[in-house]
Amino acid sequence: MKKYPFTEKKDTRSGFGDGMTELGKTNPNVVALCADLTPSLKLNDFENQNPERFFQIGIAEANMISIAAGMTIGGKIPFTATFANFSTGRVYDQIRQSVAYSDKNVKICASHAGLTLGEDGATHQILEDIGLMKMLPGMTVINPCDYNQTKAATIAIADHKGPVYLRFGRPALPVFTAPDQKFEIGKAWMVNEGKDVTIIATGHMVWEAILAGEKLAELGIDAEIINIHTIKPLDEEAILKSVGKTGCVVTAEEHNILGGLGESVARVLASNLPTPIEFVAVQDTFGESGTPDQLMEKYGLKDRHIVEAVQRVIKKKK
Amino acid sequence: MSEYTELKKVASQVRRDIVRMVHGAKGGHPGGALGCTDLLVLLYFKLMKHDKNFKMDGIGEDIFYLSNGHISAVLYSVLARSGYFPVAELATHRKINSRLQGHPTPHSHLPGVRMASGSLGQGLSVGCGTAQAKKLNKDDRFVYVLMGDGEQQEGQVWEAAMYAPHTKLDNLIGFVDYNGQQIDGPCDKVMSLGDLGAKYKAFGWNVLSCDGHDFAELEKTILKAQANKGTGVPTMILMKSEMGAGVDYMMGSHKWHGTAPNDAELASALTQLLETSGDY
Ligand SMILES: Cc1ncc(C[n+]2csc(CCOP(=O)(O)OP(=O)(O)O)c2C)c(N)n1
Ligand SMILES: [Mg+2]
Numbered sequence: 001m002k003k004y005p006f007t008e009k010k011d012t013r014s015g016f017g018d019g020m021t022e023l024g025k026t027n028p029n030v031v032a033l034c035a036d037l038t039p040s041l042k043l044n045d046f047e048n049q050n051p052e053r054f055f056q057i058g059i060a061e062a063n064m065i066s067i068a069a070g071m072t073i074g075g076k077i078p079f080t081a082t083f084a085n086f087s088t089g090r091v092y093d094q095i096r097q098s099v100a101y102s103d104k105n106v107k108i109c110a111s112h113a114g115l116t117l118g119e120d121g122a123t124h125q126i127l128e129d130i131g132l133m134k135m136l137p138g139m140t141v142i143n144p145c146d147y148n149q150t151k152a153a154t155i156a157i158a159d160h161k162g163p164v165y166l167r168f169g170r171p172a173l174p175v176f177t178a179p180d181q182k183f184e185i186g187k188a189w190m191v192n193e194g195k196d197v198t199i200i201a202t203g204h205m206v207w208e209a210i211l212a213g214e215k216l217a218e219l220g221i222d223a224e225i226i227n228i229h230t231i232k233p234l235d236e237e238a239i240l241k242s243v244g245k246t247g248c249v250v251t252a253e254e255h256n257i258l259g260g261l262g263e264s265v266a267r268v269l270a271s272n273l274p275t276p277i278e279f280v281a282v283q284d285t286f287g288e289s290g291t292p293d294q295l296m297e298k299y300g301l302k303d304r305h306i307v308e309a310v311q312r313v314i315k316k317k318k
Numbered sequence: 319m320s321e322y323t324e325l326k327k328v329a330s331q332v333r334r335d336i337v338r339m340v341h342g343a344k345g346g347h348p349g350g351a352l353g354c355t356d357l358l359v360l361l362y363f364k365l366m367k368h369d370k371n372f373k374m375d376g377i378g379e380d381i382f383y384l385s386n387g388h389i390s391a392v393l394y395s396v397l398a399r400s401g402y403f404p405v406a407e408l409a410t411h412r413k414i415n416s417r418l419q420g421h422p423t424p425h426s427h428l429p430g431v432r433m434a435s436g437s438l439g440q441g442l443s444v445g446c447g448t449a450q451a452k453k454l455n456k457d458d459r460f461v462y463v464l465m466g467d468g469e470q471q472e473g474q475v476w477e478a479a480m481y482a483p484h485t486k487l488d489n490l491i492g493f494v495d496y497n498g499q500q501i502d503g504p505c506d507k508v509m510s511l512g513d514l515g516a517k518y519k520a521f522g523w524n525v526l527s528c529d530g531h532d533f534a535e536l537e538k539t540i541l542k543a544q545a546n547k548g549t550g551v552p553t554m555i556l557m558k559s560e561m562g563a564g565v566d567y568m569m570g571s572h573k574w575h576g577t578a579p580n581d582a583e584l585a586s587a588l589t590q591l592l593e594t595s596g597d598y
Contacts, residue, residue, distance in 0.1 A: 031454075055450065055485075063477035066440045069433065070383075070447025073375040074455040078447075093437050094474075098444055101425050102434045 001217040002192045004176040004210050010147035012168035012204075013111040017042020018147075019154025020079065024050045027077070027158050033068055034081045035061050041081040041111050061086045062094050068106045069098035077158055078106050084113035084167060085126035092132055099163050100136040107157050108133075109166045113143070114254035115282070115299055116171045116204055116292035125287035131259020133165035134232045140185060141232040143167040143253075143261075145206035147175045149229060152183035160185055167203065169254075171292045174207055186230045188238035194224035197310050198242045198249045202228050202261045205252040205280070208296075211303035216310055223310065231261050236268045243269060248317045249277045250309045254301055257281035276316035278309040322533040327594035328399060329359045333564045334597060335395035335408055337587045340578040343412035346420070349561040349574035350466060351392035353497050356531050357464070357557060358382075358396045365540055367459060370401035372429035380459045381448055383433055385441020386466035386495065387421040388576070394418050397430035398598070405598040439472025441465055442492060446478050449490040449552075460544065464493045468500030471509050476521070479554075483522030486550035491543045492523075494554065495530070497561040499572035518554045530559035565590055 023030045024046045032046050033055045047054040057064040061082055068078035080087065087110035088095070099106045110129065117125050134141045140162060144150040150168050157164045177189075191206065192213055201209035206227045213223045224242050228235065243249055249269065251262035262279040269275045282299050296302050320326075332355050340346035362368065366380040373379075384393050391411065398405040403417070410416035417428040421436030433444050445463035452459060469475065482490055494514065502508045511517075515525045524546050528539040536557070543553035561575065562568025565587045568579075579587055 052454070057481065058477075058484075060474075060477035060481065062440075062474040063443045063446070063481055066443030066474070066478075067447035067450070067481070070444035070449075071451045073381075073448055073451045074377055074457070075375075076451050076454065094440055094443075097434045097437045098440050101423055102432075103425055 001213050006174040006176045008175055009172040010175050011170060011172045012144060012147055012150040013040070013170060014042050015144070015147040015150030016109055016111065016154050016166070016168055017045065019151040021045040021049065022155060023158050024053070029075045029077045030079060030158055031055065031071060031076050032079045032081060033057055033064050035059055035064050035086065037082050040083070041109070043081055061091050065091045065094040066098045069102060069104045072104045072106065079109050080106065081109045081111070083124060084110035084129050085124055088129040088132045089126060096136060100138055103138065104163060105161055107164045107166060111168055112170045113167045114169060114204070115287045115295040115301065116169050116254065118170065118292045118295065119289050121289040122286040127256040127282050127287065128259060129167060130231055130253070130255050130261065134264065138162060139232065140164045140230065142185065142230050143203040144229045145203055145227055146173060146177050148177045148179050148181060149183065152181050153229065156183040156185060169204055173204060176207065176210070186233045186235055188235035189227040189229065191225035191227050192223065194222040195246060196222045197224065197314055198246045199223050199225045199252060199306060199310065200228055200239065200249060200261070200265055201225065201252040202231060204254050205301065208301065208303045209252055209306055212306035212310070215303060215307050221310060221314070228261060231264060234264050234268065239265060239268055240272055243273060243275050247275065248313045249275055250280060250306060250313055251277065252280040252306055255281055256284055258284055276313050278313040280305050280309050325359055325363055325533055328363055329355050330592045331594045332359055332392065332395045332399060334588060334591045334593060336391045337565065337579060337584060337591070338597065339391045339395070339408055339411045341584040342409060343578065345578050346391055346412060347388040347576045348391065348578065349499070349568060349572070350386060350389040350495060350497065352565060352568065353530065353559040353561045353563045354389055354464060354495050355392050355563065356533060357493065357536060358392050360533055360536055361462060362396045362400050365537065372402055374424065374432060376432065377455065377457055378459060380462065381432065382462045382464070383435070383441045383445050384422060384464055385435055386438065386464060386469055387435030390420065390422045393422060399595070402430040403428065408598045438466065438469045439474040442475055442478035445490055445492070446482050446485070446487060449487040450485060452489055458489070461490050462493070463490070464495060466500070467494050467496050467498065467505050467511060468508065470494065470511055470514060479518060479521045479523070482552040487552045488547045488550050490552040491540070492552070492554040494556050495559055496556045497559045499561045499575060501572065501575050503572055515556055522551065524551045524553040525556065526553060527556040527558065530557040531563055
């Protein structure tokens with residue numbers, strides 16, 4: 001198992017904020033819109049350095065999405081920023097009509113996704129957002145795994161023409177990917193090569209998958225770990241290549257089991273290469289208040305849950 | 319000959335197009351479309367700076383957004399008659415494989431359409447975004463947004479109503495098609511709008527009102543709204559209109575919001591509307 005040493009922990013939303021700060025310097029077309037959550041989204045630097053390109057919308061998310069769509073003229077690239085719940089469920093129809101169906105180059109940037117938002121509880125812990133966004137024709141859906149990858153993704157989506165949903169989170173987690181990485185939309189990242197099982201993980205669950213890989217190695221199981229940061233378009237080739245070798249799969253995501261990464265992977269396998277699969281995800285429930293760690297434990301999203309899923313799925317292998 | 323003879327001719331042809339389109343499609347929304355015909359004709363044939371060689375970004379042009387997308391027939395007719403696409407294409411409205419979708423969208427690549435609408439309540443926000451971008455781009459042209467009066471019941475309208483004065487979007491000119499009607503009946507019965515003008519005023523808008531079927535008054539009012547540029551205050555024009563205007567049996571109720579005329583009704587409508595530049 002490849003080693004992923006880390007020297008610091010950082011939140012992925014800071015990766016977004018720092019990516020925006022860099023874009024503020026390098027891309028004059030980038031504009032930011034925020035609905036009264038500027039510090040939470042780490043946009044203070046962008047605002048201070050580019051006051052004429054920062055738009056405070058107030059607590060009016062529907063307005064924000066439609067304004068962003070209208071702002072795209074003259075090459076402007078609007079990045080909207082609020083919590084994941086208010087970036088998707090609250091404004092689904094605005095995204096659908098004014099952004100996706102109108103083919104507008106808007107980047108919907110969503111923090112505090114999933115259970116790891118913690119104590120604020122289920123009203124804020126959206127676990128359905130990947131599903132909502134991946135169903136929209138033309139929408140690209142990205143859920144990076146650590147600070148560095150989120151920063152790189154933020155910078156990369158400015159150069160991608162078309163609507164993007166960028167999902168990230170609140171807690172500080174190990175920074176284990178390369179600081180100077182080139183982020184390629186739609187390209188899976190091989191975290192660890194192995195032969196017994198393929199673990200496909202997105203977002204915060206990639207770190208859990210790495211921890212699981214270490215435990216599995218101790219048990220004599222050689223896990224291949226793939227980071228799917230782009231859920232749509234999905235890197236089907238990378239998935240099929242890996243699964244063709246290992247013969248079984250576990251997916252891991254901080255999202256409802258319905259509508260997330262796991263279902264996308266299952267669809268690809270069902271139509272190309274039927275394979276035993278297990279899903280580490282939230283089991284069609286809402287979250288609740290608690291520390292991120294307590295919630296990940298209670299809802300079955302820790303490294304040990306991945307290990308157990310691997311043990312189950314290996315038994316199903318022919 | 320009045321100053322507006324030519325515009326009146328265009329309006330008559332556009333109204334013919336509208337009733338023929340909804341008749342041909344056996345569905346659609348003639349009432350609001352007929353009621354907003356004079357406004358769109360005045361904008362597209364006289365007041366707006368726009369280019370029929372369509373460019374999505376409309377730099378240096380005035381931009382019009384139809385927030386009440388159900389009245390698409392009037393927009394399609396005015397765009398076709400302005401030369402954005404062949405008038406013959408009006409016959410495809412609401413039919414399979416058409417660029418003239420039931421509700422307008424740029425997704426079908428119809429020249430002249432910049433934003434999808436149909437789900438009510440979003441257009442004023444879109445207009446705010448474009449007005450803001452025009453300021454960023456140092457483009458001094460105007461952004462016009464037309465909404466329905468029933469549409470005012472959508473909460474998002476008031477989010478935009480708060481935003482535009484706060485951000486000093488004096489290049490934004492809104493219209494409410496104040497016909498007093500919506501699907502289920504008169505607005506005042508469904509969900510009264512109260513003193514709509516006072517509400518926009520309280521939100522910080524310059525509020526004007528006018529008769530939506532009197533070209534001279536409409537033009538004067540829009541010029542007044544334009545002259546307001548420089549004050550930092552956006553303008554909302556409450557445009558008193560008659561649903562179904564121009565076709566006697568369609569006027570005076572909400573009945574023709576979303577109903578197509580049958581053959582006899584079409585024939586009756588066409589006797590009331592002069593063919594001035596050739597039916598499609
Ligand atoms: C968000 C949304 N809700 C409901 C509808 C269905 N609908 C279409 S038109 C309409 C009435 C609109 O009334 P008004 O704005 O006064 O337009 P008019 O009938 O005068 O043309 C309704 C409820 C819709 N298109 N969008
Ligand atoms: Mg009405």
